[in-house]
Amino acid sequence: MGSGYLALVLHAHLPFVRHPEHEDFLEEDWLFEAITESYLPLIAMMQRLARDEVPFKLTMTVTPTLCAMLQDELLCGRYVRYLDRALDLTTREVERNKDDAHLRALAEFYHANFAECRRRFVEEWNGDLLEAFRKLRDDGCLEIIASAATHALLPLLQQSREAVRAQVLIGCDAYRAAFGADPAGFWLPECAYSPGLDAILREANLRWFIVDAHGLMFGQPRPRRAIYAPCFTPSGPAVFARDRDSSRQVWSATEGYPGDPAYREFYRDIGFDLTPEYLRAGSTPAAVPKFTGIKYHRITSRHGAKEFYDPTAAAAVAEAHASHFLEVRRQQMNELRALDFDPIVVAPFDAELFGHWWFEGPRFLESFIRKAAYEHQDLRLTSKDAYGQQDFRLTTPTDFLAHHPTQQTIEPAASSWGDQGYLGVWLDETNSWIYPHLHSAARRMTEIARAHSSNDNPLADRVLKQLARELLLAQSSDWAFLMKTGTAKHYATKRVTDHLLRFNRLWEQFNAGNVDEGFLSHCEGRDNLFPRVNWRYFT
Numbered sequence: 001m002g003s004g005y006l007a008l009v010l011h012a013h014l015p016f017v018r019h020p021e022h023e024d025f026l027e028e029d030w031l032f033e034a035i036t037e038s039y040l041p042l043i044a045m046m047q048r049l050a051r052d053e054v055p056f057k058l059t060m061t062v063t064p065t066l067c068a069m070l071q072d073e074l075l076c077g078r079y080v081r082y083l084d085r086a087l088d089l090t091t092r093e094v095e096r097n098k099d100d101a102h103l104r105a106l107a108e109f110y111h112a113n114f115a116e117c118r119r120r121f122v123e124e125w126n127g128d129l130l131e132a133f134r135k136l137r138d139d140g141c142l143e144i145i146a147s148a149a150t151h152a153l154l155p156l157l158q159q160s161r162e163a164v165r166a167q168v169l170i171g172c173d174a175y176r177a178a179f180g181a182d183p184a185g186f187w188l189p190e191c192a193y194s195p196g197l198d199a200i201l202r203e204a205n206l207r208w209f210i211v212d213a214h215g216l217m218f219g220q221p222r223p224r225r226a227i228y229a230p231c232f233t234p235s236g237p238a239v240f241a242r243d244r245d246s247s248r249q250v251w252s253a254t255e256g257y258p259g260d261p262a263y264r265e266f267y268r269d270i271g272f273d274l275t276p277e278y279l280r281a282g283s284t285p286a287a288v289p290k291f292t293g294i295k296y297h298r299i300t301s302r303h304g305a306k307e308f309y310d311p312t313a314a315a316a317v318a319e320a321h322a323s324h325f326l327e328v329r330r331q332q333m334n335e336l337r338a339l340d341f342d343p344i345v346v347a348p349f350d351a352e353l354f355g356h357w358w359f360e361g362p363r364f365l366e367s368f369i370r371k372a373a374y375e376h377q378d379l380r381l382t383s384k385d386a387y388g389q390q391d392f393r394l395t396t397p398t399d400f401l402a403h404h405p406t407q408q409t410i411e412p413a414a415s416s417w418g419d420q421g422y423l424g425v426w427l428d429e430t431n432s433w434i435y436p437h438l439h440s441a442a443r444r445m446t447e448i449a450r451a452h453s454s455n456d457n458p459l460a461d462r463v464l465k466q467l468a469r470e471l472l473l474a475q476s477s478d479w480a481f482l483m484k485t486g487t488a489k490h491y492a493t494k495r496v497t498d499h500l501l502r503f504n505r506l507w508e509q510f511n512a513g514n515v516d517e518g519f520l521s522h523c524e525g526r527d528n529l530f531p532r533v534n535w536r537y538f539t
Helices: 026-051 066-068 073-096 101-124 128-137 161-181 199-203 213-217 246-253 311-337 361-382 395-401 433-451 458-474 477-485 488-511 517-526
Strands: 005-012 059-062 142-147 185-187 207-212 237-241 344-350
Touching: 005 026, 005 199, 005 395, 026 073, 026 101, 026 128, 026 361, 026 517, 059 066, 059 128, 066 073, 066 128, 066 161, 073 101, 128 142, 142 161, 142 395, 161 185, 161 199, 161 433, 161 458, 199 477, 207 213, 207 395, 213 237, 237 344, 237 395, 246 311, 246 344, 311 344, 311 361, 344 395, 433 477, 433 488, 458 488, 458 517, 488 517
Parallel strands: 005 059, 005 344, 059 142, 142 185, 185 207, 207 237
Antiparallel strands: none
16 A cells, blocks of 8 residues: 655735725734734644644745735734734723623633734744744745745736736745745645646746646546646646545535534624724724624524633534544545555645634644644554555655656646636626736736836836836735625725726836836835836746
């Protein structure tokens, strides 16, 4: 029997949301919530595993837009202020609930959690979470991979090969700036692939990427080992396929673990139960109800009154789910290993699922890794060939390819993850209007970059860099997604519109030889990511 492998891939991504023109901005809380509930807990989880010498391998994306926000002084300062407000609110919540033992205990639980987040962010990491990720990478337990510059849906930009090329190459440059190394793997935004992308990935010297299961299964020729082995694309980079069964068990709120009644209810937050005046005592009240991260209720049921959350009971359920997930993966691997090859099961998830959307997710993940490691350790004590005997071990796609360099060659099929699996989430009647404008701006960017490719004038370089930034930001797949789901439709619409308006205004001024340097400086200060962006990639 062959050896089985499991690759857990966490995709950490948020769109670039930074509004220095406002003292407070609601959508900046997306970052603050993700740091508090996902990124810090995941870093702490990996640190504990490494400290306890638990053998594990994880793969993670930290996208360029997220890297830019995690390094931004303004946003880091605002995050500390966010934590200070949360600590003030939880202090008042302890007092407000002093006569209710259960609610007071929950308020104290949240106060301790926010205080620990502040300690780790300010004292342990000095506000630099990328350094924490780099340390875990250097310790050999975490592989960090690259992604497109602003998480653009690449197949929908392929009218302009230059636009796709710029997204990939600028994304890799941002990776090198953040992590000081060349990336081996690449996260295709929304796992979206179409023929021809492999050649651009090869140009960027990338070794592998991931598609959804049908992207590999409908490839030409059909993969002989289904989704349980990578294949090489015609241009060279290897393609791995997402295993839907293992993924669905973890992420699905209806079929998977996160919907268990014992887990914390995401949507029931005191930010919607209490008055704005109380929530923001001592400062300007929030204009609209908003999440505070303080949630006193558990899922309970889909209908009816919610019962109070019990962290101890939820932790016990997470442990049980980790044991179940381990047993199911063992059964799956045993069936696959009988096929006389070394199978790999690739399970990619949005990193924000663990902690933010599913509060108990980091505990589940840590428990699963520990249980799998203990099983491996038991086998090492009884077998000279532990890897040959155990059901599976954790790996990364890069490590798997290093030990399995011979694979079939196929052309993957056009595909994505998401509803229906063929880009429909990002291209329908709610958002299709953006693409003609994006294609027009991409053509303009290519033309002006070619016309000035040898221009070394400092002002021209500034303008061309900012044109690239505005176009890249307008291309983010997040805006189409938010329009489709309706969760932040007006904000997403305004972001696409504003970036395109700034792009067109700068383009017209530059062509007319009449650049408004005040306007240019305003754009540079507002959309300040990728300080050394290479606009010549658009040629």
